[in-house]
Amino acid sequence: MYFFGPDIQRNADRAKLVALAEPDQGRRSSAIDDLGGDIRAYGDIEELLGDPKVDAVIIASPDFTHQELLDKALDAGKHVICEKPMATTLDDARHMARRAQAAPQVVQIGFMLRYAPMFVRIKEIVDSGIIGDLVQVSAAEIIEYYHGASFYRRWQRFRKNSGGLLVHKACHAFDVVNWIVGSAPTQVSATGNNDTFVAKPDAASRCRDCSLAPTCPAVYRDDAYNYVYPTVAERANPGELGNDICAFNSEKDIIDNATGMASYENGVRLSFNFATTGQRHDRRFMFVGQRGVVTASQADGTLVVEPVGGEIETTVLPEELRDEHGGGDEYLLQSFLDSVAGGEPPAADVVAGMHSLALALGATESIDRDGAAVDLRPHLEGLS
Numbered sequence: 001m002y003f004f005g006p007d008i009q010r011n012a013d014r015a016k017l018v019a020l021a022e023p024d025q026g027r028r029s030s031a032i033d034d035l036g037g038d039i040r041a042y043g044d045i046e047e048l049l050g051d052p053k054v055d056a057v058i059i060a061s062p063d064f065t066h067q068e069l070l071d072k073a074l075d076a077g078k079h080v081i082c083e084k085p086m087a088t089t090l091d092d093a094r095h096m097a098r099r100a101q102a103a104p105q106v107v108q109i110g111f112m113l114r115y116a117p118m119f120v121r122i123k124e125i126v127d128s129g130i131i132g133d134l135v136q137v138s139a140a141e142i143i144e145y146y147h148g149a150s151f152y153r154r155w156q157r158f159r160k161n162s163g164g165l166l167v168h169k170a171c172h173a174f175d176v177v178n179w180i181v182g183s184a185p186t187q188v189s190a191t192g193n194n195d196t197f198v199a200k201p202d203a204a205s206r207c208r209d210c211s212l213a214p215t216c217p218a219v220y221r222d223d224a225y226n227y228v229y230p231t232v233a234e235r236a237n238p239g240e241l242g243n244d245i246c247a248f249n250s251e252k253d254i255i256d257n258a259t260g261m262a263s264y265e266n267g268v269r270l271s272f273n274f275a276t277t278g279q280r281h282d283r284r285f286m287f288v289g290q291r292g293v294v295t296a297s298q299a300d301g302t303l304v305v306e307p308v309g310g311e312i313e314t315t316v317l318p319e320e321l322r323d324e325h326g327g328g329d330e331y332l333l334q335s336f337l338d339s340v341a342g343g344e345p346p347a348a349d350v351v352a353g354m355h356s357l358a359l360a361l362g363a364t365e366s367i368d369r370d371g372a373a374v375d376l377r378p379h380l381e382g383l384s
């Protein structure tokens with residue numbers, strides 16, 4: 001509703017949105033109204049896949065459903081964009097990777113940052129050799145507080161649905177780092193915890209009943225964008241609190257912050273931080289080479305190249321390229337359409353999906369094992 005729908009409509013000379021499948025009747029009819037035009041609505045993916053007008057599908061259902069839907073889409077002969085994370089378990093992801101690699105269709109993972117101008121530029125700079133061979137990377141993913149709180153209210157708060165937030169959210173940062181490093185991760189260790197979004201005895205289970213609501217930074221705002229597509233009926237009753245489950249008292253099994261380190265086959269080392277308590281959203285990076293560094297902040301739109309013996313070069317990206325997606329969605333779609341038309345296979349492929357997932361699930365396992373190093377190589381063997 002927010003990314004691919006409008007992007008397809010903006011690329012009407014190359015693609016047409018012909019159908020959508022959505023099991024929830026209210027969401028289905030609202031989506032049809034909002035998208036407008038001649039779009040067929042199905043309650044079930046099987047019906048949509050039987051529609052001869054459909055050449056390609058975008059899987060944008062909860063993370064744990066991706067494997068089953070990819071199988072069905074490939075069985076039906078469709079090209080696929082599968083939203084990130086590719087899956088929530090390495091078994092599912094490995095199965096998907098094998099299937100995709102054996103299929104004639106295009107399968108692309110929704111890692112839009114690979115197509116966002118800031119990261120395309122960083123990759124060019126690093127590959128140009130201007131800062132020498134890459135040695136280290138530091139990466140921080142900081143989610144804005146209210147956005148963070150939304151995860152502790154929704155399906156993402158259970159690992160069985162999302163794999164946890166390193167999988168569901170940090171997968172983007174892991175993916176662009178993997179891409180820029182240009183190598184497979186081999187080992188990861190991390191510590192992390194749920195430190196902030198823990199049970200508050202004084203808080204109620206619903207914001208509407210809570211005496212702490214007036215000063216609570218996570219209080220559900222019925223007039224705000226709540227990171228969920230609202231149906232027409234929900235929008236007609238803006239005074240009705242919707243999913244105002246307490247982000248602190250909700251049942252959950254995911255962590256809200258993590259710190260870790262990883263290594264790559266080519267010797268590069270990564271340190272990373274993840275937090276959901278930011279004043280604003282940002283991803284911050286430092287790429288350290290043998291002859292200089294590159295630093296970047298997605299929210300500030302700044303990209304600074306500092307080569308040893310050279311001039312410091314600062315680029316400030318325009319406002320529209322500074323949000324979480326960095327302007328990458330439409331380029332991702334166009335790259336997919338190029339691949340479907342016989343062009344190069346997508347950069348954000350199933351191997352990228354596996355590498356990001358292995359790093360994220362390995363870090364999650366390491367957190368469970370008090371920071372023990374997790375060897376990723378057995379999971380990634382034979383992938384190319």
Ligand SMILES: NC(=O)c1ccc[n+]([C@@H]2O[C@H](COP(=O)([O-])OP(=O)(O)OC[C@H]3O[C@@H](n4cnc5c(N)ncnc54)[C@H](O)[C@@H]3O)[C@@H](O)[C@H]2O)c1
Binds near residue numbers: 085
């Ligand atoms: N690329 C990005 O940055 C980005 C941003 C947001 C979400 N996502 C991904 O998009 C996916 C959806 O996330 P969301 O926040 O929109 O979730 P959501 O819960 O708001 O929407 C998911 C929809 O899928 C429907 N659904 C469930 N099972 C289905 C099935 N078998 N067939 C068809 N539809 C089914 C649900 O009814 C729901 O309406 C997730 O994988 C998420 O990680 C990616």
